[in-house]
Amino acid sequence: MKCIDEIKLSAYIDGELSDKEMAEIAEHLNTCSVCADKVKEYEELSENTFQYFKNIENSFELPELLNDIKERLKNTDEITPEHTVYNNKIIDFPKNEKNNEENIFKEESVFEKIYKFAPAIISIAAIIMISFILFSENPKNNVTANKSDKVTVDSLEYSKFKAMIYKTKEKNKTVIWLFDDNSDEDNGDDDSI
Amino acid sequence: MRRNEKRLVAEIKAGDNKAFEELVQKYQKRIYMIAYGILKNESDAYDATQEVFLKVFKYIKNFKENSTLYTWMYKITKNVSIDMYRKKKNLSPTEYQDYHSKNPDVYADTIHHKVVSPLEQAEKNELSVKMAKAMEKLSEDHKKILRLREFDGLSYSEIAELLEISQGTVMSRLHHARNNLKKYLKEYEN
Numbered sequence: 473m474k475c476i477d478e479i480k481l482s483a484y485i486d487g488e489l490s491d492k493e494m495a496e497i498a499e500h501l502n503t504c505s506v507c508a509d510k511v512k513e514y515e516e517l518s519e520n521t522f523q524y525f526k527n528i529e530n531s532f533e534l535p536e537l538l539n540d541i542k543e544r545l546k547n548t549d550e551i552t553p554e555h556t557v558y559n560n561k562i563i564d565f566p567k568n569e570k571n572n573e574e575n576i577f578k579e580e581s582v583f584e585k586i587y588k589f590a591p592a593i594i595s596i597a598a599i600i601m602i603s604f605i606l607f608s609e610n611p612k613n614n615v616t617a618n619k620s621d622k623v624t625v626d627s628l629e630y631s632k633f634k635a636m637i638y639k640t641k642e643k644n645k646t647v648i649w650l651f652d653d654n655s656d657e658d659n660g661d662d663d664s665i
Numbered sequence: 666m667r668r669n670e671k672r673l674v675a676e677i678k679a680g681d682n683k684a685f686e687e688l689v690q691k692y693q694k695r696i697y698m699i700a701y702g703i704l705k706n707e708s709d710a711y712d713a714t715q716e717v718f719l720k721v722f723k724y725i726k727n728f729k730e731n732s733t734l735y736t737w738m739y740k741i742t743k744n745v746s747i748d749m750y751r752k753k754k755n756l757s758p759t760e761y762q763d764y765h766s767k768n769p770d771v772y773a774d775t776i777h778h779k780v781v782s783p784l785e786q787a788e789k790n791e792l793s794v795k796m797a798k799a800m801e802k803l804s805e806d807h808k809k810i811l812r813l814r815e816f817d818g819l820s821y822s823e824i825a826e827l828l829e830i831s832q833g834t835v836m837s838r839l840h841h842a843r844n845n846l847k848k849y850l851k852e853y854e855n
Contacts, residue, residue, distance in 0.1 A: 482840040486814065488821045517843055517850075518815050524796045525816035529694045537697075537711070538689050541718050 476500060476507050485514045670734040677725050689718050692735065695817065696742050702809075703746035709753070713746045720745065736823050799849035807842035814839055 476484075476497055483489050484497045501508045638647040673691075676684035696717050701710035720741050728737055751761050800808060813819045813827065821835045828835070 478844070479836060479840040482843055483821075483836050486821070486839070488836065513847065514843060517847060520792065520796050521800075521811050521815040521846070524793065524800055525812055527793060528698075529816075532694070534693050534697060534711070534714070537693050537714060538686060541689060541715055541722075542686075544715060544719060545722065 473500060473504060475504060478510060481507060481510050482514055485511060485518060671730070674725065674728065674730060674734055677722075678728075685722060688721070688734075692738060693718075695735075696738060699739060699742045700746045703743065704750055709749060710746075713742065713749050716745045716749070717742045732826065733819070733823060735817060736819065736827055739827055795850055795853045798853055799846055802849045803842065803845060806838065807845060810835070810838050811842050811846070 480489065480493070480497065484494065487494070489497070497507075501511060635648060635650050639645070673684050673688050677688060693714060697710055697714045700713035700717070701707065704710050704713060717738065721738060728734070747761065750756070751758070754764075756764060803811070810824065810828070813824045819827070821832045821839075824830075824835045825832045830838070
């Protein structure tokens with residue numbers, strides 16, 4: 473009987489052939505010492521290879537690994553919330569710092585920028601409005617405010633005298649001053665009419 | 666999936682922390698060796714191993730059990746280690762591929778972290794010495810496939826999935842690896 477390919481014998485010792493092939497080879501091995509020896513050789517090789525790797529595995533230790541992993545499990549937020557209990561100890565998850573980082577690096581929206589400067593904008597707007605109100609209260613003509621509550625609302629010039637018309641703010645009275653054109657300054661209430 | 670693994674997964678999913686500790690103790694060295702194969706540095710491999718188990722703890726509820734636990738962890742280890750290496754060296758995925766094609770993963774016998782070398786370990790045993798010498802001569806691909814099959818006990822389909830090759834290639838590569846190993850062993854016998 474023809475010998476079996478070595479590649480099939482190699483797969484045979486691994487049990488990786490079809491049931492039919494496995495049965496055929498098993499039957500063949502009963503009658504073919506050459507193939508049977510090859511199978512035996514592969515099996516010994518397989519055992520020695522296992523032992524070689526086992527020796528390597530036995531040649532070093534990682535004594536702290538388990539403890540290091542346990543520590544990281546206790547002290548980290550790397551694990552998901554469903555694993556909050558480890559060794560019957562509740563793990564407190566710190567606030568997600570990643571979110572904080574996201575907030576730090578998140579670009580501000582236009583609205584947020586406006587909101588940030590709102591106090592300054594409101595102050596400037598208030599100043600403008602107050603100024604506007606103050607200036608708008610001033611008479612448009614040649615009107616000037618004096619130190620008292622009187623406001624000059626008009627002035628007239630004649631050849632002989634000058635007339636100035638005032639309105640008082642408080643009592644809403646109109647005061648008309650007439651004074652000599654040659655006089656340098658007016659002298660108060662005595663000249664008023 | 667092996668019964669023991671199924672039990673472990675079920676217990677971890679149910680929140681049994683002792684089962685998780687058992688998992689770490691059972692697989693830590695294998696995970697470390699895979700990470701070392703990619704990172705080629707003891708300290709980084711240690712960090713990567715920690716990361717792998719943290720990820721396993723975090724995502725085990727998403728593990729659908731379509732593959733074995735070990736193949737699932739193997740993939741996580743590979744991803745974590747490659748990611749760590751790329752970040753450390755500031756490499757793009759393409760640059761990493763270039764690097765990896767020139768510097769394939771190394772396996773097991775190059776670990777020196779708290780390690781007696783395989784040769785020293787095997788000195789007591791003549792066969793072990795010969796095995797260590799013969800294994801040193803094997804290509805990394807052959808070492809890797811022998812390890813996955815003989816030591817990790819993965820099926821051809823699992824190996825094919827991990828190495829992203831066909832099952833036919835697994836069968837053929839394994840056969841070549843075994844034959845080369847036999848050849849190198851005979852060289853040392855003579």
